[in-house]
Amino acid sequence: MDAKQIEGDLALDQTYIAEADIQARLRELAAEIARDYEGEDLLLVGVLRGAVMVMADLARALDRDVEMDWMAVSSYGSGTTSSGVVRILKDLDSDLTGRHVLIVEDIIDSGLTLSWLTTNLRSRKPASVEICTLLRKPEALKMVVDVKYVGFDIPNAFVVGYGLDYDERYRNLRDIATLAPHVYA
Ligand SMILES: O=P(O)(O)OC[C@H]1O[C@H](OP(=O)(O)OP(=O)(O)O)[C@H](O)[C@@H]1O
Ligand SMILES: Nc1nc2[nH]cnc2c(=O)[nH]1
Numbered sequence: 624m625d626a627k628q629i630e631g632d633l634a635l636d637q638t639y640i641a642e643a644d645i646q647a648r649l650r651e652l653a654a655e656i657a658r659d660y661e662g663e664d665l666l667l668v669g670v671l672r673g674a675v676m677v678m679a680d681l682a683r684a685l686d687r688d689v690e691m692d693w694m695a696v697s698s699y700g701s702g703t704t705s706s707g708v709v710r711i712l713k714d715l716d717s718d719l720t721g722r723h724v725l726i727v728e729d730i731i732d733s734g735l736t737l738s739w740l741t742t743n744l745r746s747r748k749p750a751s752v753e754i755c756t757l758l759r760k761p762e763a764l765k766m767v768v769d770v771k772y773v774g775f776d777i778p779n780a781f782v783v784g785y786g787l788d789y790d791e792r793y794r795n796l797r798d799i800a801t802l803a804p805h806v807y808a
C-alpha cells in the first residue's frame with residue numbers, strides 16, 4: 624500500500640517519512656553496522672510485530688552474513704499510550720551466550736520496551752547487546768539505555784506505517800505517516 628492509496632483516508636494526516644528516505648537511511652545504518660561488527664558473528668533480534676519491515680530491509684542492506692531471531696513483546700495493546708507493562712508473547716529460539724546481539728526496533732517512544740528488553744537479554748550472557756531503531760521520540764532521550772544506531776529523531780506525534788500500527792491498521796503502508804489527532808485524542 625502506498626501513500627496514494629490512503630490519500631482519501633481521514634485517519635491519516637500526511638506522509639511523514641517517504642519510502643525512499645527510509646531506505647536511504649537504512650543503507651547508511653547498514654554500512655555503519657557492517658563496519659562496527661567486521662569479523663564478528665552477528666545476531667539480529669527483531670521485535671515483533673512492529674520491527675518486521677525494518678528487519679527485512681536492514682538485513683538485506685547488510686553486505687554480510689547475519690542470523691535473525693524474533694521476540695514478540697507488547698506494551699501498547701490497541702491504544703496509543705504505553706500500558707507500562709511489558710509482556711513476552713514469544714521468546715527467542717537462539718541461545719545468546721557469547722553472541723553479539725543487535726536488537727532491531729521500529730520506534731523508541733517512552734523507552735519502556737527497550738529498557739526492559741535490553742536488561743532481559745543482557746541477563747542471558749551475550750558478548751554484547753546493542754540497539755538499532757528506525758525512529759526515536761524525545762521521551763526516549765531520557766532513557767538510561769544507550770541506543771547505538773538511530774534512523775531518525777522525530778517529534779512527539781503518533782506515527783503509523785512501515786510496520787507501525789494503529790489498532791493493527793497501516794502496518795503495510797510503505798511510507799511513515801502521522802495519524803490525525805482526532806483519531807486518538
Ligand atoms: O518505547 P515504548 O514506549 O515502549 O514504545 C515502543 C514500542 O511500541 C510499539 O510496539 P507495541 O508494543 O505497540 O507492539 P507491536 O510492535 O506489535 O506493534 C513499537 O513497535 C515499539 O516496540
Ligand atoms: N504506531 C505507533 N506505535 C508506537 N508505539 C510507541 N510509539 C508509537 C507511535 O508513534 N506509533
Ligand SMILES: [Mg+2]
Nearest residue numbers: 670671672673
Ligand atoms: Mg513493537
